[in-house]
Amino acid sequence: MFDHIFRPGKIGNLEIKNRLVKPAQHLGTANYKTGFITEKQLNYYRNWAKGGVGLVIVEMAAIDYVGAAELPGMIMIGSDETIPGLTGLAKVLKENGASAGIQVCHGGGCKLGQPSFGPSKFPYLNIMGMKQDCEEMTEAQIEEVIQNYGQAALRAKKAGFEMVEIHMAHGYLPDAFYSPKYNLRTDQWGGSLEKRMRFPIEVLKSVKKNVGSDFPVSCRISGTEWEEGGITLAESIPFAQALEKAGAEAINVSSAGAFTHYRIIIPIYYPRGTNVFLAEEIKRSGGIKVPVICNGGITVPELAEEILATGKADFVAIGRPLWADPEWPNKAREGRVNEIRPCVRQNISCGGAAVMKSGVFTCSVNPEFQTKYEGTLDKTTSPKNVAVIGAGPGGLQAAWVAATKGHKVTLYEKRDVLGGNLVEDAVPAFRVDKARLLSHFRHEMKRLGVNVRHEEATADTIQKGKYDAVVVATGSKRSKPKIKGIDKPIAIDFVEALQGKMKGNNIVILATDYEIRCVDVAFYANELNKRATLLFTQENVTQLATDMGAAESGMQSQAIMDVLPKTPNISMQLGVEPVEITDRGVVVVRKGKKETIPADTVVYVPEFVSNDEIANALEKKGVKAAKVGDCVEPMRLMCYAIHEGHAAAKKL
Numbered sequence: 166m167f168d169h170i171f172r173p174g175k176i177g178n179l180e181i182k183n184r185l186v187k188p189a190q191h192l193g194t195a196n197y198k199t200g201f202i203t204e205k206q207l208n209y210y211r212n213w214a215k216g217g218v219g220l221v222i223v224e225m226a227a228i229d230y231v232g233a234a235e236l237p238g239m240i241m242i243g244s245d246e247t248i249p250g251l252t253g254l255a256k257v258l259k260e261n262g263a264s265a266g267i268q269v270c271h272g273g274g275c276k277l278g279q280p281s282f283g284p285s286k287f288p289y290l291n292i293m294g295m296k297q298d299c300e301e302m303t304e305a306q307i308e309e310v311i312q313n314y315g316q317a318a319l320r321a322k323k324a325g326f327e328m329v330e331i332h333m334a335h336g337y338l339p340d341a342f343y344s345p346k347y348n349l350r351t352d353q354w355g356g357s358l359e360k361r362m363r364f365p366i367e368v369l370k371s372v373k374k375n376v377g378s379d380f381p382v383s384c385r386i387s388g389t390e391w392e393e394g395g396i397t398l399a400e401s402i403p404f405a406q407a408l409e410k411a412g413a414e415a416i417n418v419s420s421a422g423a424f425t426h427y428r429i430i431i432p433i434y435y436p437r438g439t440n441v442f443l444a445e446e447i448k449r450s451g452g453i454k455v456p457v458i459c460n461g462g463i464t465v466p467e468l469a470e471e472i473l474a475t476g477k478a479d480f481v482a483i484g485r486p487l488w489a490d491p492e493w494p495n496k497a498r499e500g501r502v503n504e505i506r507p508c509v510r511q512n513i514s515c516g517g518a519a520v521m522k523s524g525v526f527t528c529s530v531n532p533e534f535q536t537k538y539e540g541t542l543d544k545t546t547s548p549k550n551v552a553v554i555g556a557g558p559g560g561l562q563a564a565w566v567a568a569t570k571g572h573k574v575t576l577y578e579k580r581d582v583l584g585g586n587l588v589e590d591a592v593p594a595f596r597v598d599k600a601r602l603l604s605h606f607r608h609e610m611k612r613l614g615v616n617v618r619h620e621e622a623t624a625d626t627i628q629k630g631k632y633d634a635v636v637v638a639t640g641s642k643r644s645k646p647k648i649k650g651i652d653k654p655i656a657i658d659f660v661e662a663l664q665g666k667m668k669g670n671n672i673v674i675l676a677t678d679y680e681i682r683c684v685d686v687a688f689y690a691n692e693l694n695k696r697a698t699l700l701f702t703q704e705n706v707t708q709l710a711t712d713m714g715a716a717e718s719g720m721q722s723q724a725i726m727d728v729l730p731k732t733p734n735i736s737m738q739l740g741v742e743p744v745e746i747t748d749r750g751v752v753v754v755r756k757g758k759k760e761t762i763p764a765d766t767v768v769y770v771p772e773f774v775s776n777d778e779i780a781n782a783l784e785k786k787g788v789k790a791a792k793v794g795d796c797v798e799p800m801r802l803m804c805y806a807i808h809e810g811h812a813a814a815k816k817l
């Protein structure tokens with residue numbers, strides 16, 4: 166079915182069973198003090214290898230203690246004491262069928278905390294997006310770091326890894342040296358293209374010298390930094406050529422500089438595979454002969470197959486998709502595409518609000534990854550008769566887990582479709598990965614034989630059903646906010662807007678910083694060829710982006726601030742306070758003065774309250790029920806509903 170994906174490939178002399186690569190992704194689970202490999206880490210990597218991916222490139226490992234990005238739980242490869250742990254990791258990968266690679270890195274100016282060194286003194290954004298100064302490296306420091314890369318690579322080889330990747334992207338040290346923005350030197354390490362290239366090339370030579378010419382080395386570069394004055398595609402082509410000439414056996418093309426990390430982990434506001442063209446250009450225009458790996462938002466096997474079949478790249482990296490479902494490759498190979506739990510590219514749990522809250526990188530759609538719910542879903546020996554009320558993400562996940570464990574599940578949903586809020590969430594065309602999640606859930610209910618009843622469950626129905634266990638996932642209810650004129654026919658809430666109820670061409674949205682759905686409605690209006698105006702009370706776009714980022718994910722809000730101004734039908738007005746909705750539009754106060762902004766439809770953010778009536782009624786009847794998702798607390802992020810639904814059903 167996916168012939169090109171499952172054709173064997175080679176990087177140098179390393180034979181790889183298929184064209185799928187797990188790219189380096191920091192997990193934060195190495196030992197916090199030593200950077201040694203932990204049991205937990207072995208488990209995740211074992212799962213990925215078992216899931217059928219061809220090559221696993223272990224997350225960035227710090228080549229020394231100065232350049233370590235100092236992220237909690239980062240892998241260390243800067244001393245020989247790290248070799249035993251790394252040996253175990255390489256073994257786990259190989260024993261479970263994957264080829265084993267590891268990425269070596271020096272954070273440079275992106276490193277969190279001081280001392281921080283780069284090619285030049287420069288005000289950086291560190292890896293956590295905070296402003297930080299970095300000092301210019303001396304000649305001696307440069308030479309030492311080059312040696313350290315070589316030593317680190319040798320340790321990887323000694324540990325049994327079959328390939329090393331040098332992190333030369335994302336504003337990290339080698340990228341910074343090549344970047345005309347970050348490298349302001351005028352000595353032999355800066356200035357012309359050749360001089361800026363010198364440091365990364367010397368690093369590659371040092372690595373090759375230590376590991377031997379027959380040991381495969383990949384270089385991960387930024388096809389562009391997406392930054393003014395930074396590396397462009399035109400400059401990354403000669404860079405890739407020079408690396409190939411100096412002995413690189415693969416070029417792994419990512420993108421971004423220190424200030425544009427949101428372009429690495431492509432949020433949903435960009436199309437799937439939006440960075441693939443960089444790999445394609447480098448391969449084609451650059452005439453690169455060694456394998457080129459492409460990256461970013463390649464969530465589904467159909468796209469991976471198309472990229473490989475059309476020769477845009479030789480290998481396809483799937484990072485977050487393997488967080489969402491480590492079995493992605495096996496399921497694709499076996500033609501079980503609908504069973505793949507898709508990554509939704511919102512970065513909420515792997516880089517947004519949920520990480521900020523928990524301090525741990527998790528995955529919104531995969532509660533078994535880095536959470537307290539980890540472990541297999543063993544078949545029950547005593548099947549129960551289980552009722553799940555509500556088929557939003559929380560109820561669907563609960564039904565999925567209970568049915569997977571072998572329980573008999575009845576799922577009540579009062580709407581004639583399954584999905585809860587995910588139905589509207591998935592409406593705009595750009596939210597194609599949300600739509601994929603929705604269709605995955607619907608497919609799984611059928612595959613697992615869940616008995617779906619499209620009816621409004623009551624406490625009586627449930628009691629009469631004599632269920633052994635009940636999960637309540639009834640979500641929340643919407644009400645209107647207090648603004649004059651809210652009952653006018655012109656005014657609808659954002660859920661109604663996504664249900665296709667926007668009338669006319671001129672849509673005005675009373676937007677808030679805490680609800681990114683307003684922006685989604687604007688993009689949706691644009692898809693329908695309507696004009697959308699977003700009104701915000703905030704005066705300042707930077708503050709607005711920060712506040713929006715806190716609500717969901719900084720990467721999402723940065724992407725929005727990048728994409729929105731380029732979308733012709735959408736405009737944004739700041740510093741306006743809506744005070745009344747009239748038949749013709751919205752009355753706002755701007756700098757103390759009232760004015761009317763005309764509209765055909767006014768879209769507002771509704772207020773949400775938990776829908777816990779049935780849970781309370783069941784309690785009164787003495788029927789025990791587990792509450793999950795928005796019926797516990799309204800309008801939280803989807804990840805909480807999914808994780809709670811999972812936890813409740815796993816206990817059964």
Ligand SMILES: Cc1cc2nc3c(=O)[nH]c(=O)nc-3n(C[C@H](O)[C@H](O)[C@H](O)COP(=O)(O)OP(=O)(O)OC[C@H]3O[C@@H](n4cnc5c(N)ncnc54)[C@H](O)[C@@H]3O)c2cc1C
Nearest residue numbers: 555557558559579585586590622640794795801802803806
């Ligand atoms: C338009 C929109 C977009 C969103 N986008 C995002 C996003 O991008 N990212 C994110 O993290 N979060 C998002 N959210 C929030 C997220 O969708 C919710 O937090 C999540 O859906 C909560 O899931 P849930 O299963 O608890 O409830 P819901 O999704 O609300 O599902 C509850 C279900 O229960 C059914 N039900 C209620 N009572 C009964 C009954 N008595 N009998 C039978 N059925 C009943 C309802 O019909 C409904 O289908 C969005 C919300 C909306 C409204």
Ligand SMILES: Cc1cc2nc3c(=O)[nH]c(=O)nc-3n(C[C@H](O)[C@H](O)[C@H](O)COP(=O)(O)O)c2cc1C
Nearest residue numbers: 188189190191224225429430460461462483484485
């Ligand atoms: C949590 C997280 C950690 C990452 N850590 C690294 C890293 O250690 N080295 C690296 O080169 N890229 C890193 N990346 C970028 C990924 O390798 C990959 O390019 C990115 O996730 C986009 O691909 P995807 O859409 O397939 O996930 C990281 C991404 C995430 C989400």
Ligand code: SF4
Nearest residue numbers: 508509512515528529
């Ligand atoms: S948290 Fe979201 S974006 Fe990150 S891997 Fe999971 S589904 Fe994908």
